[in-house]
Amino acid sequence: MIDLRAARAEPDAWRAALARKGAGEAFDELLAADEQWRALVPRVDELRGRTKLKGKPTPEQLEELQQVKEELRTAEEELAAAEAAREAALALVPNPPHDSAPDGDSEDDAVELRRSGMPTELAEVKEASEVGRFELERAARLSGSRFGFMVGDTALLAMALYRFAIDRVTAAGFLPVLPPVLVREEAMIGTGFFPTEKSNIYELEADGLFLTGTSEVALAAMHMTEILEADALPIRYAGFSTCFRREAGAAGKDTRGMFRVHQFNKVEMFVFTTPDDSWAEHDRMVALEENLLQELGLPYRAVNVAAGDLGAPAAKKIDLEAWFPSQERYREVTSCSNTTDFQARRLGIRVRTESGLETPHTLNGTVVTDRALLAILENFQGEVPDVLRAYGAPERVSG
Structure with missing residues (x-):
């Protein structure tokens, strides 16, 4: 698979190279899937942090904790689906061609x-x-x-x-x-x-x-x-x-x-x-x-x-x-x-x-x-x- 971190850093250069393999659209779909996944990660981390209580919780805290856990379950499901979509998109993106490979498709x-x-x-x-x-x-x-x-x-x-x-x-x-x-x-x-x-x-x-x-x-x-x-x-x-x-x-x-x-x-x-x-x-x-x-x-x-x-x-x-x-x-x-x-x-x-x-x-x-x-x-x-x-x-x- 491609180095996704490197591709994020220089998306235009990677898109241009992959377009020579007819994969520019697949690359854009990958970046979109990756962005969606990254947007969900902080939300899941924040909810996980809120489930960790210090000391003996009060009844109000227990009630709030149950609500947070439900939100976390939903967020984790969304994150898992986003991660699966990102991995599927990543599998469809080929290795970009070397600069010395000539243009053409046959x-x-x-x-x-x-x-x-x-x-x-x-x-x-x-x-x-x-x-x-x-x-x-x-x-x-x-x-x-x-x-x-x-x-x-x-x-x-x-x-x-x-x-x-x-x-x-x-x-x-x-x-x-x-x-x-x-x-x-x-x-x-x-x-x-x-x-x-x-x-x-x-x-x-x-x-x-x-x-x-x-x-x-x-x-x-x-x-x-x-x-x-x-x-x-x-x-x-x-x-x-x-x-x-x-x-x-x-x-x-x-x-x-x-x-x-x-x-x-x-x-x-x-x-x-x-x-x-x-x-x-x-x-x-x-x-x-x-x-x-x-x-x-x-x-x-x-x-x-x-x-x-x-x-x-x-x-x-x-x-x-x-x-x-x-x-x-x-x-x-x-x-x-x-x-x-x-x-x-x-x-x-x-x-x-x-x-x-x-x-x-x-x-x-x-x-x-x-x-x-x-x-x-x-x-x-x-x-x-x-x-x-x-x-x-x-x-x-x-x-």
Whole structure:
């Protein structure tokens, strides 16, 4: 959640920033709810003070006390309702975008930062599912649309890719983690995926659990409500998990092949660090992602995502988009976000410093997903990058 005290101090600046995410009205509603709550607090405190009598009360004082207690009960109910309204309003206000995030509200408004490699030119272009073996029709009979089996050489290539990614980020100081993929609602709320992303999340209603669309949720909530020690930062995790997304609102988008599916695998970086170091950490994580794509030999470009296209938790996000010959365009394969203090504040995570308890910053960055596998299959049409053979990948993938 946002720092409400800071927002009260500079409401115009916060409103202008949040308006770039389309959240100016939500911010105004929060300030109104907050003002109503703050107006009730002194009244409740005053009534509570009047219930404390010294010595043996007189009959008149007892009568007055009963009246005060009734007024207090009503005032406390009003305060509780106002507090609930304020918390609900606060949950709807996203993290304001960083000044360097460009204006706009769609992927077309992202600003290209740089490119690496030239778009692959092929005499005959085959889509990834035509190069590898995915068994899409059989998966559809089993699970419905937007699912697929990975079979044979394709499965071996995928596992080599994940292991390669984990090896590289582990060497860069990230601790490997295999996290739970089922979490409680407070983890989804705390990381900022609820309420805005709830339509994309699978729910196990009978168990009160949700399937996560990224290991970011579990890795962030791993330290929920904890006080971290300053000398322990940065804490760097690399999670590997199967992820799930309902893809609500994606009807008609990327219906062919395995590009947009309900279930996929991902290696994810997650970092807890200090506010002073978070932007340098963001640059470092992006560089790691780029190094991996360069080692794989994939042509890609880096883009700065527009403010209005950022998710609720992110202040800034850099996407890396690999070239897909079958689509003749760059498509996102990794991303890296700085969520500043937004998630840690919602999760109740603090760090003990010399000046007292402070809120750390958190960052998340995709290392690889199955989309990187698709990019490899399309750009090399079955040939496998040498770097993956050490991790068990075949020399060539056959469908």
